[in-house]
């Protein structure tokens with residue numbers, strides 16, 4: 657749900673697009689203005705208590721929920737991308753990938769009237785999630801990122817599911833950052849591929865990759881290292 661539905665055209669590309677084509681998931685993009693009734697399709701108003709900017713009115717959201725939940729066998733999960741949310745993470749992506757229906761509420765302006773999330777919580781699970789400690793102009797870009805992170809975990813979307821086990825933040829990597837990867841040529845602009853990767857000695861290669869992952873994590877994300 658967004659006032660800029662065209663933001664989601666990229667979801668018809670690449671892996672998500674292929675998954676849609678294979679029927680592994682369905683995608684609906686809903687223009688919130690469809691649930692306004694004035695000639696200007698107004699979705700915002702001035703904030704109570706004063707302050708800069710505008711706040712998204714609750715009425716269009718409520719009517720949008722009514723329409724989208726109508727006829728659903730079970731309630732969806734409402735995901736609200738917001739800088740004030742719980743940090744989005746790979747474990748949360750896995751959790752969401754197992755849900756049957758996700759709704760993404762893309763806020764704009766100074767945000768969505770708080771009563772929208774309070775009302776939504778009476779009829780579905782609500783997850784206010786943040787991509788990081790920075791502010792975007794709206795929830796659309798964050799939704800694109802979250803949808804990609806979630807959809808790629810749906811069985812059948814990624815050709816080789818093994819590749820999911822060795823990437824950063826995966827269980828197969830103990831949530832460490834991913835080790836460096838190389839391909840041909842063996843030497844490029846004076847830079848050589850580490851010899852161990854030519855050894856054919858799988859145990860040594862695995863050990864080297866683990867060491868690299870631990871070192872990279874220690875340098876960049878010591879918070880991810882096991883206690």
Ligand SMILES: NC(=S)c1ccno1
Pocket residue numbers: 737738739785786787788789790791792793794795798
């Ligand atoms: N950091 C996130 S998710 C966000 C949403 C809107 N602005 O920032």
